Amino acid sequence: MLSKMDCHFVHNHLFSYHENKLSDDEKLEFEAHLASCHNCNRIATGFQFVTTSMNKKKDDKPNPFIGTRTIQRIESELEQGGVRQNPLFLRKLQPIIVSLLLLISVVLGFSIGRQIDALFSITNERDQKIQAMKSGLSIPEFIDENAFFENN
Amino acid sequence: MTDQELIDGIINHNKEAINYLVKNYQNNVIKTAYYFVDNMEDAEDISQEVMMEVVKSIDRYKKNANLYTWIYRITVNRSLDHLRRQKRRSIVKRLESFVRISNDGEKQFPYELATSDTRNEDIEKRKILDNAIGSLPRNQKIAFNLSKYDELPYREIAEIMNLSLSSVESLIFRAKMNLQKKLVHYFSEYSTNVK
Numbered sequence: 520m521l522s523k524m525d526c527h528f529v530h531n532h533l534f535s536y537h538e539n540k541l542s543d544d545e546k547l548e549f550e551a552h553l554a555s556c557h558n559c560n561r562i563a564t565g566f567q568f569v570t571t572s573m574n575k576k577k578d579d580k581p582n583p584f585i586g587t588r589t590i591q592r593i594e595s596e597l598e599q600g601g602v603r604q605n606p607l608f609l610r611k612l613q614p615i616i617v618s619l620l621l622l623i624s625v626v627l628g629f630s631i632g633r634q635i636d637a638l639f640s641i642t643n644e645r646d647q648k649i650q651a652m653k654s655g656l657s658i659p660e661f662i663d664e665n666a667f668f669e670n671n
Numbered sequence: 672m673t674d675q676e677l678i679d680g681i682i683n684h685n686k687e688a689i690n691y692l693v694k695n696y697q698n699n700v701i702k703t704a705y706y707f708v709d710n711m712e713d714a715e716d717i718s719q720e721v722m723m724e725v726v727k728s729i730d731r732y733k734k735n736a737n738l739y740t741w742i743y744r745i746t747v748n749r750s751l752d753h754l755r756r757q758k759r760r761s762i763v764k765r766l767e768s769f770v771r772i773s774n775d776g777e778k779q780f781p782y783e784l785a786t787s788d789t790r791n792e793d794i795e796k797r798k799i800l801d802n803a804i805g806s807l808p809r810n811q812k813i814a815f816n817l818s819k820y821d822e823l824p825y826r827e828i829a830e831i832m833n834l835s836l837s838s839v840e841s842l843i844f845r846a847k848m849n850l851q852k853k854l855v856h857y858f859s860e861y862s863t864n865v866k
Binding site: 530531533534558561562565566568569572573576577579581582585586588589590592593594596597 | 689697711848
């Protein structure tokens with residue numbers, strides 16, 4: 520009588536059995552088990568389908584005109600310039616251009632910032648001068664008109 | 672035509688070289704893509720993309736690898752990209768159909784279920800196999816497909832995948848174990864359902 524281990528062995532060696540990779544003894548034991556175990560027999564028969572299906576798939580043929588179509592497509596893309604003429608050059612040029620643009624924008628940002636800073640310092644200077652002139656003429660910052668008229 | 676002559680020809684957009692490339696490489700590219708995407712028309716489209724990419728990026732090809740290995744690598748990547756796009760589209764489709772069902776208030780079954788009864792057993796089994804392969808982890812799927820369908824030696828698979836020979840052996844072993852587990856479950860369940 521065959522043990523549970525035999526079912527486990529069969530389940531783990533289905534590929535080896537169908538690829539004829541089992542030793543003679545193992546093959547005999549395998550087949551003896553299949554003869555006595557209904558479920559394993561069904562599984563092994565079902566598994567045979569795997570081999571058949573793989574072979575059938577290998578026999579499937581592509582469209583015989585696919586080669587001509589592909590050549591036409593490549594030629595038309597080459598004519599339209601779809602294929603890069605010098606991809607190595609472009610691949611190296613692209614990061615250089617991007618880095619240069621980045622550098623230019625940083626320099627521009629700094630110079631604009633400096634100009635704005637200078638503009639603010641001029642405004643501050645002018646304000647300070649006006650303030651000095653006001654204090655020299657003793658002009659109050661704010662005149663309360665009601666109080667002014669009441670007092671005078 | 673040697674690999675070097677072919678590469679020089681492609682760089683110079685030589686018609687003869689492009690014809691040679693397509694005639695000698697495209698069919699294998701289609702087959703490899705087909706084993707991944709399981710649809711011949713999609714595989715043909717992928718093969719066109721691959722051929723275009725080879726012409727466009729031939730300057731990126733490093734001569735320490737075989738030209739064929741490099742083309743295989745592009746094919747595998749394009750096929751996996753296609754599967755990713757397809758997966759995204761199918762999620763959107765499912766969401767759309769779900770929203771439509773909820774809006775209409777009709778008791779419609781999703782497409783997969785509605786048509787499953789009409790399909791014959793072989794198509795259903797093949798779909799189960801493709802789904803089982805599709806559900807494998809990325810590297811296991813690539814190694815398994817290149818080994819079982821393209822019948823490439825482990826050494827070449829290792830070169831394409833940029834892995835060691837022992838890693839490829841282990842990937843294929845694990846892929847087979849995973850597939851066995853999934854398919855045993857299916858055939859076992861299937862046999863009890865049929866009874």
